Each structure stands twice: as C-alpha cells, then as structure tokens.
Amino acid sequence: MPAKILVVDDDAAIRRLLRNTLLRADYAVVEAADAKAALHQNAAEHPDAVLLDLGLPDRDGLAIIPQLRAKGEAVVLVVSARDAVNEKVAALDLGADDFVTKPFDTEELLARLRVALRHRHVGHATPKLVRRGDLSIDLDRRVVCRGGVELHLTRKEHDVLGLLARHIGRVITHERVLAACWGADEDPRVEYLRIVIRNLRQKLEAPAPVGSVIANELGVGYRLRADQ
Incomplete structure (x- = not known):
C-alpha cells in the first residue's frame, strides 16, 4: 500500500501542486483546507505523514502540531511561507519533524518526506x-x-x-x-x-x-x- 499523505493548506493552488507532486511519486493523498478539517482527517484517515501549512484560516498551524502527533503516528512536515527563526524553532519544539519554507523545490520536499517516512518505519527504537x-x-x-x-x-x-x-x-x-x-x-x-x-x-x-x-x-x- 502506498504511504498516505495529508496535505493541509488553505490555498487551493498549493494543495493542487502538492497533490499532483505526491501522486506522481506514488503516494496516496487526502486534503484539508483548515485546522478543523485537518484534525478530522488525521483521526479518520490515519495518514503516514502530514504536510502542514501554518497560516490556516481558523487556527494557527502551530497550535495543532501536538494534537496531530497525539492522535496518530504521522510524521509532521511544516510547509510554510513563515521563515522567521522563532517560528521554525517553535514548530520543531512542538513536535514537527521538519520545516520546509515556501516557495519550495518539489524534489527537495519529496526527499525530506522520504527521510521522515523512513524514520517512521524504523520506529522509535534508538539505532545502534x-x-x-x-x-x-x-x-x-x-x-x-x-x-x-x-x-x-x-x-x-x-x-x-x-x-x-x-x-x-x-x-x-x-x-x-x-x-x-x-x-x-x-x-x-x-x-x-x-x-x-x-x-x-x-x-x-x-x-x-x-x-x-x-x-x-x-x-x-x-x-x-x-x-x-
């Protein structure tokens, strides 16, 4: 079964770009346009990874990172136009696995996603x-x-x-x-x-x-x- 990716972004054009990029890379894709839908999809679809924008219309994306991690085993990659250091540090401290700044290179994003998923499949045991x-x-x-x-x-x-x-x-x-x-x-x-x-x-x-x-x-x- 292909890995399932939840794309969370209120910009339909960005969701379309990410959906097409992920489908070409043989991932399954589900989408959400706001925080409420993201949390619902995360609980219902059990994605392997979440690509999360921070500028959501109903809640700040930072606020839902702990909830996404608490309700599943998905890795969380923040994909945001915010490039301030404090935003990146906050996202990582809250449990995000990585931070990709918009505009992004799709091949780099896919590479970051592969790395994150590889670690998810290895599990939480400390490597030797x-x-x-x-x-x-x-x-x-x-x-x-x-x-x-x-x-x-x-x-x-x-x-x-x-x-x-x-x-x-x-x-x-x-x-x-x-x-x-x-x-x-x-x-x-x-x-x-x-x-x-x-x-x-x-x-x-x-x-x-x-x-x-x-x-x-x-x-x-x-x-x-x-x-x-």
Whole structure:
C-alpha cells in the first residue's frame, strides 16, 4: 500500500501542486483546507505523514502540531511561507519533524518526506549503527569510521554527533543540542557548539568534502544529512 499523505493548506493552488507532486511519486493523498478539517482527517484517515501549512484560516498551524502527533503516528512536515527563526524553532519544539519554507523545490520536499517516512518505519527504537555513505557511526561503542578508518573524536564531538545521528535527517535545535550535550552545569553557549560542529565537519569530510555532512539551518540548529 502506498504511504498516505495529508496535505493541509488553505490555498487551493498549493494543495493542487502538492497533490499532483505526491501522486506522481506514488503516494496516496487526502486534503484539508483548515485546522478543523485537518484534525478530522488525521483521526479518520490515519495518514503516514502530514504536510502542514501554518497560516490556516481558523487556527494557527502551530497550535495543532501536538494534537496531530497525539492522535496518530504521522510524521509532521511544516510547509510554510513563515521563515522567521522563532517560528521554525517553535514548530520543531512542538513536535514537527521538519520545516520546509515556501516557495519550495518539489524534489527537495519529496526527499525530506522520504527521510521522515523512513524514520517512521524504523520506529522509535534508538539505532545502534548509523551509516551515511562511507561514514559509519557506532552509537553504542562510540566509534566513528570514514572509509573504514576510525576517526578520533573528542568526548563532546561524540556527544553532538551521536545526538544528530540518532535523529538523522531531522533538524535538532541549538537549545536541544546544548541541553543534551552540555547541561546546565557547563554554562552552554551556541559559540561552543559552533566550534564542535566546525571540528566535526573537518574530521568527517576531509580530505575532499563533497557537500557538508552536517547541514546548518541558519539560526535554528543542525541536521546530519541522510542519503536520499
């Protein structure tokens, strides 16, 4: 059975674009034009994923993210013209799996959707070994190899990379990384995190990087890119 996608947007033209894009990619599609219909369709249709606009006529889309997550197992991808950092952080903190800004590239949207659905099918169990191209991350043993060669990482680099790897393909906010990897006793600051990310990139991508392994969502956080 094809995965079922709930498209929530009050703009009929955007719904039509998303419907046609998803149908061409062999997904089943249901639609809603407002928050009330979205919650009804989510409960009735049990979609695998929800593409959610935030500017809905009856309620702010942010307000229904927890309800969508509470009433089903669907992954939630926000697809919105809002591009303020605080909006993106709020959506992710409320439980959204990803945030795509309008106008969007349909192929990128489909790639983000595939990653999110892949993680849904894997389930909620913590992975023990994460692979991305020639990079392997053994989360239990804290061993990272590139091309079969073990890399030397500091404790903090292991902590940050491990968190990103457990949620590969998803944006993890600065606040969440700092809370998980530093804690209140260490006076965590975003500047410290930037240094760790810079060092990780140098180690993971050397000697000839082809695109960054760790993507920066400006002002929001970081994601470990998943192979599409």
